[in-house]
Amino acid sequence: MILRSLPAAALLALAGCAPHEPLPALHSPAPLFDPTRFFAGASRGEAELHILFHAPRAVRVESRGHWQDGTLFLLDQRIRAAGSPARDRQWRLRRTDARHFTGTLSDAAGPVRAEVDGNRLTIAFKMPHGLSARQYLYLAADGRSAENRMIVRKWGVTVATLDEHIRRD
Template sequence: MAAALALLAGLSGCVSAGRLPPARADAPALDALGFFAGQSCGEGTLKIALRRPRAVTVASVGRWGSDGGLILDQTVTLAGQPATQRQWQLRRDGPSGVAGSLSDAAGPVTGRIEGNRLHLRFTMKGGLRADQWLALQPGGQMLHNVMIVRKFGLPVARLDEVIMRENR
């Protein structure tokens, strides 16, 4: 067990938790569900420990469910791999909370909205813990998305992405 923890500690040095998108006074407040209603697209880079960074693109279509929550269907393409599908189901949970599910998560998704940022947390399959920060940028049409994935509390992967709303 000690050897495994030492290996993980060494691997985490390859992936930095780095800087997160800052809260910005010059950006509008984030309507975390409303931003994703309709079409959006994301482009970014995924860095996994001991692997080369890879380009990732995400095409999203969001619609309102009968319960007033958001259903977000996504096609995720990681360079060199076939596209995969996933679905988020999110709803407001109190004045600044978000709750729901993600098809490739191992449990519930929880989140908190603070000004122009949304912080989501969930457990991925394999016991990986994900912390995701989405920060609305000035103009209200673009989000900066940073997701840090941890194993035993150590960062093992990082996604940096820009998400743009389409046709609005």
């Protein structure tokens, strides 16, 4: 019985060591983060991905966003992670009110929900294999760059984090 609980205890102990909180020091009431404005056109992200029991990996993201029919915002992304082939994904977002968005993500396992609070955009969605993701994006005062902290959990345990700096082209 004790031997069976050791892997779970080790996983919980290691998860406690991983950075898994939003970046509250970056949160402010202004500027207001409008993702459809920030991601309109081209942007690039440079990130470091930390997956439990793996060495950190560099990740680069190239994005291009645009409106379709004035109501649907599309964000096409090409993701290049060190040691993996490039992959494409697409976000489809609709504004539901002044602070909220709903939509889809091509590699999510359900709907995407997003909420704006000052310069912070919080995005939540489920992923395949029982994973859940939450992203905290903080718009810089210049409006041209943002910091992104993504936290991926399984059974409430943080299994991966991504820290990304995004800049508009």
